[in-house]
Amino acid sequence: MFDSIHEECGVFGIRAPKRCDVAASAYYALYALQHRGQESCGIAVNTNGVIKCHRDVGLVPDVFNERVLGELGTGHMAIGHTRYSTTGGVSRINAQPLVVRHVKGTLAIAHNGNISNAAEIKQELELSGAIFHTTNDSEVISYVITKARLTEPSIEAAIEKAMYKLEGAYSMVVMSPRKLIAVRDPHGFRPLCLGKTEDGSIIFASESCALNTLGASYVRDVEPGEIVIAEDGKELRSIRAHCGGPQSFCVFEFVYFARPDSVIEGASVHAARLRAGELLWQEHPVEADVVIGVPDSGLDAALGFSKASGIPYGVGFIKNRYIGRTFIQPSQGQRENSVRIKLNALSETVRGKRVVMIDDSIVRGTTSRNIVELLRGAGAKEVHVRISSPPFIRPCYFGTDIDSTENLIACKMSIPEITERIHADSLGYLSVEGVRQLARTHSCGFCTGCFTGEYPIEIRDQGSKDKFQFELPANQETE
Template identity: 60%
Template sequence: MSAIWDKLHEECGVFGLYDVGDIEDIIADTYYGLYALQHRGQESCGMAVNDDGVIQLHKDVGLVSEVFSREVLERLPRGKMTVGHCRYATTGTRSASNAQPLVVRHVKGSMALAHNGNLTNAAELRREYEMQGAIFHSTSDTEVIAYTITRHRLQAASIQEAVVGAMAELKGAYSLVIMSPRKLIAARDPMGFRPLCMGRLGESVVFASESCALDAIGAVFVRDIDPGEVVVVSDGGSVESIRTHCAGERRAFCSFEYIYFARPDSVIDGSAVHTARQRAGALLALSHPVQADVVVGVPDSGLDAALGYAQQSGIPYGMGFLKNKYIGRTFIAPNQKQRENDVRIKLNPIAATVKDKRVVLVDDSIVRGTTSLKIVKLLREAGAREVHMRLSAPPFLYPCYFGTDIDSSENLIAYKHSVEEIAQIIGVDSLGFLPVEDLPKLPEGGCGGLCDACFTGNYPVEPPKAGAKSKFENKFSESTGD
């Protein structure tokens, strides 16, 4: 986790495109799709292109705009299928070896794989495969998934049959886009931890982590991939749905996708993210009312919830901060003096909004408290008379094993301190978190269940065996998750 920004990170965005002949430039559309998913991972990205059955790959460490220069985009072949990926690693250094998509060549052909999520049995499976002679070239659990699929492919009649067979062995969170020489496949774990949707660009088929990527290329949203579903595109764009793993599991969609991870303009499992965040703010106003003069949000993640709080409470909404849009998420302060001023470099309070005012400050969450402390200090220096902080998530108390970089309770301020103590530490007059019982009220429509394990400790899937994850990570000094 960044020493500068006290925020959680998603791990990946996935994208896939099957062209039936009506796409003008499949490389450009894949580039723009990945650009729209950049918020899901800023450490590395890549694109695999299927050119008449031959898969070519370009990937590297960096943002989409850095990895795919004009020269690179022009050099890539204009095939009929692509798979794209942007990645964030939970621990360790950034590594090009862990960038995706992952391309493997096996006895029955080749395959490109992009993965969002985190397996809970990755270390267990990897150990089993290594004992059987398998050699791994990265520390990513995406390679474990690829190896599991290729093992099943040896006996399966088709790549989709191999994917269905592999899913019986994989535990935890995974949304996958897979490309073979002739097919494009999307698959989502039976509990639906991470989002995955399908769209149409003319008659061509698009898969993406979020609907905002469809909007970016002018595609029409068709539907979400159901938990446990495998969707296969082949033979000129024909679509087949395989639902072998769709029954019997309870839903466990990550609640933090609605609170923070997903882009506000996305629609996930039938619910608009912007609306869900406004609803969180409204629920905060009901559960934690306060007498105040203005409601402000922390850009960008707290703005929607702040608007909901203002509308519900009747307190005027104001623009409290200006965000410097020229400093990206990868910004690293080079020395101690700049590190002390890191928040001021990226955020500047608007004194005219907060001076001599009682301010309700709305953000999505508090992880360690370091950034919240600095933001509150900025408001005080700008003349705020009172600062009442409201968070659109419950307190983080437990590790996440499904694709969010909460690896230990020890790093969480709410695990060590009461609400009153946290308020004193970060310097606010009052502090209120979204009640955990309000989480199910955030989405509307098709979402039948949310994962709240990082707030409650109630894991929908058995966590990794004690020590398994840490041993796996320490061996390679990298993250197992993608």
């Protein structure tokens, strides 16, 4: 694992009132959601009940071109997905959407999250004769839904029944021959919103920035536990049998994952990150000459720190925009050198100055040390590091690729020891109480398990985060 927190996944769905180029709409929306996953992507298009799908490893513009989009054709519905794996390996076969053809019809699914009891369900299904073709938990979800469909009168009823079986995090879009359905787990770990266009298209997306790309208006978030059904010729309707419990939204969406121009749970991500900087100043004030942010998620927090402290804000780093956030080299030495490929310190901003450097997190500490060294090499007199989240002390089991405890620096060192390890003059983390105050929403509760070890649901096998993962033979790399 690289010394940073990897993205989630991005999901998208559209139902248009008439047949049109929904593949193009999905393509543009996935561009807006590219930050949520850069390993693979895919689009499935529904044309009169027939579902075509294209998916592959790579970024959106690498996987799709005019020819591929043309082959997908026009239709009334489409779903799309950008992926960063938290279960299953990086391969074309694990790309989404998944398309399943079963006795009751065809089902396509795009999922963001992590099913914490997937290994248990998978074993149960395999013992009853099920054969799995992928190594991701999204296929487990599809099996549970299609099995429930055998006895339920509709796909939405099957989903409602399946939700009693599934544990963990899932925000997903499901497409049947006639319906587009959005589903969010009862704890609401991952974001999912609803939007509409002027022509009457219904859109579901992980973040509102995807709605903006299509000129759609943000209507609301899908509620935790809610099933929303969009069907031709009928009003939008919901099933709320699983709604009403305490919410445990992943607070790291506001710290890092989401785009700053998105609105989640009714709160601006940009405003939440400004608030993080303000709280950092209140909790860890320091005398300094300039405040800088590590691109990209540290920039807004740096602005908030500067505003609260009165210390001038400066551009401290130039980022190579042609290197993706998941850029990884095979050896530790190459990973360390890659920091210089991605970032370059701006000497005019930091030379001879006491610098406050704002970043979103520290995982292993290697990248933070290298970034501090970049600033010292550019002439910074002092480097004071401020982190807009608390220290990571536990893994995440709900869709964030936070490393195991033996690789988390905060599990092995005290803050003074980490300060020395990363060659900083001082170090301050945002408190757990502070991170809970980032988003000023009226009803949103947060999951902070990776910071506290207190998870909102029981994790039955905390010692084996990767239990569900295994590799497929190379000759099974087929769609």
